[in-house]
Amino acid sequence: MxxxxxxxxxxxxxxxxxxxxxxxxxxxxxxxxxxxxxxxxxxxxxxxxVSFDFISSPPSIIFPEKSGIRPALGGSIYLIGLTALFSVPIGVGTAIYLEEYAPNNRWRTLVQTNIANLAGVPSIVYGILGLGLFVRALNLGVSLVAGALTLTLVILPIIILSAQEALRAVPHSIRTASHALGATRWQTIWHQVLPAALPGMLTGVILALSRALGEAAPLVAIGAATYIRNVPSNMFTDEFGALPLQIYNWTDHSDKDFHVAAAGAIVILLTVLISMNALAIVLRYRFSKRIQW
Amino acid sequence: MPANLEANLHLTDVLPHAADELSALAQKVATKAVDFFYGDHQALHGISLGMPIHRVTALIGPSGCGKSTFLRCLNRMNDMIEDTVVRGEILLDGEDIYRRGADVVELRKRVGMVFQKSNPFPKSIFENVAYGPRVAGIRDRGVLNEIVERSLKQAALWDEVQNRLRDSALQLSGGQQQRLCIARALATGPEVLLMDEPASALDPKSTAAIEDLIFELKETYTIVIVTHNMQQAARVSDQTAFFFEGQLIEVGATNELFTNPREKQTEDYITGRFG
Incomplete structure (x- = not known):
């Protein structure tokens, strides 16, 4: 009932x-x-x-079974290193300015909204910008530097947003306490805020770099090589390849055996990506163990 | 009402003495007609208050009366809040701390602050206390050790932590954390100590420890304390100022103000009729 x-x-x-x-x-x-x-x-x-030979040999146009990924892997590693070098200081600097210094006015809101929007812009658009700006206007040519700068454009909004998030997570009372002890703004940021925000920032940076590692479209747009025999030795002049481009090139091939090589390259790419993510987790854990709220 | 009369007579016998003693002392901090604005909202109206040297001044009043805002003017912590304006003069040893070219960093070394919620840095006990001297440029290990030990002793915390200076400050209990924050404030060698409800989040035992500490510290420092707890104000302070709706209603020697308030509003507040 x-x-x-x-x-x-x-x-x-x-x-x-x-x-x-x-x-x-x-x-x-x-x-x-x-x-x-x-x-x-x-x-x-x-x-x-996947074998040592696969990683250490250059690709071949004729023999898929002898093809390797050495130039592409080398290119990718250089590319990510340079991208990190460009994007981390600029991204973290921007985040610190926006969170710790910028007055809370309309101008800041405008910048903030635009950064959030830029994070959603398709990477091919940045590729075209990179072609016009870095390759042609700044005359850097199709070089590692031009490629890294283009990838920097792609991931900069992600780095800025995640670094801001990490800075915002630091309790305000820490800043107040530091200022009350006669610390300057710079000392407060350097000694208190940054160490506390570091784990969050690192995670964001590594995830953004993982994204850059997997990007093919912006590199195609600036004209990076899809087939290359050598690891670039000069970052300003030499042509360069990258893993996603090598994979793209092989999957486009009519010979089915090249598709197998592409699958092998994907395994390597995924391994690198997973290792980077694992590193992010380990670093976050180690740093946050030192700092417990 | 003979009983009342008798009480009054008794008070007049004792109290002018306390008031005279206070007014005879030099004023470490003095404010003159201080107005304070958060944007369009005026939070303080013409506050003039002198805080005698080596004495405890308690600021009491209901929530939102402006006592914390006033306290934060004394070391310019309100500078960190956007869109605020201070008018009037705030003198530390006779010098206006808001004068053009005044060094805020230097001011905050001379005027230390302890907050309502203990806010130790997520670092070791040692590093918490050494932070102030470090940012002031002291590098010498021996000097730092000495400062840390002296400050922790002054804050009555040394015996409890001397064997675990490398441990995280966040492992300490609430009362210990607050005493650590006091030690941290003392380490910069301040002359004035501002305390914003330092014991409001603590249990009675820790509160008593903090109050004993305040009593000892006033030998060396000039203390200004904001408190919601009337008994606490009566216990620890020499002078009490009652704030209401951004105005300074009454100020006087603590025992005088609590036993024989001049203003009706003060009497209503301290007898618990409102607030």
Whole structure:
């Protein structure tokens, strides 16, 4: 009797609740299944191809089984190193200015909104900007520096936003306490705020660099080499390749054996990406162990 | 009402003495007609208050009466809040701290502050206390050790932490953290100590420890304390100032103000009729 009365008002409430839970669960499993399928597909094709020779040999136009990724991997590593060199100081500096110095006015809001919007701009657009600005106007040519500067444009908004987030997470009472002890603004930022924000910043930086590592479109746009025999030795003049470009080049090939090489290169790319993410987690853990609120 | 009369007679017998003693002392900090604005909102109206040297001045009043705002004017912590304006004069040893070219960093070394919520840095106990001297440019290890030990002793914390100076300050209990914050404020060698409800988040035992400490510290420092706790104000302070709606309603020797307030509003507040 009481049961009937209670369910009278919303007879389908419990059913709707269960259906919704099932729907959400299905979505999650779809995601996982897709990911597993993708990884299985790549690893089953490419794993057999991964070897020391594969990593240390240059690619070949004619022999897929002799092809390696040395120039592409080398190019990618240089590219990420340079990108980090350009993007981290600029990104962290911008974040510190916006969070710690900029007065809270309309101008700041405008800049803030624009940075958030820039994070959503497709990377190919930055590629075209990089082609016009770095390759041509600044006459850097299709070089590692031009490529790294272009990738810097791509990931700068992400680095700024994540660094701001990390700075905002530092309790305000720490800044107040530091100022009350006669510390200058710079001393407060350097001795208190930055060490506390470092774990969060590092995570953001590494995730942004992972994104840069996987980018092909902006590099294609500035005209980076999809086929190259050597690791670049001069960052201002030499042509360069990158792993995503090598993969793109091989998957486009008519010879099916090159697709296997592409799968092998993807395995390497994924390994590097996962290692970078693992590093982010380890660093965050180690730094946050030192700083406990 | 003979009983009342008798009480009054008794008070007049004792109290002018306390008031005379206070007014005879030099004023370490003095404000003259201080107005304070948060944007369009005026939070303080013409506050003139002298704080005698080596004495404790308590600022009391209901929430939002401006006592904390006033306290934060004394070491210019309000500078950090955007869109605020201070008018009038605030004198430290006779010099206006808001004068053009005044060094805020130097001021804050001379006027230390302890906050309502203890806010130790997420660093070791040692580093917390050494931070002030360090940012002031002291590098010498021996000197730093000495300052840290002396400050922790002054804050009655040395015995509890001397064997664990390298431990994180955040492992200390709430009361210990607050005494650490006091030690940290003392380490810069201030002349004035501002305390913003330093014991409001602590248990009775820690509160008593802080109050004993204040009593000892006033030998060396001039202390200004904001408190919600009337008994605390009565226990620790020599002079009490009652704030209400941004005005300084009454100021006097503590025992005088609590036993024989001149203003009706003060009496209503200290007898618990409002606030």
């Amino acid at each position: 009481s049961l009937v009365q209670r369910s009278n008002g919303r007879p389908y409430a419990k059913l709707a609740s269960n259906l919704f839970a099932i729907f959400c669960g299905t979505c999650m499993w779809l995601c996982i299944a897709t990911l597993v399928l993708l990884l299985w597909n790549i690893f089953s094709h490419g794993w057999g191809r």
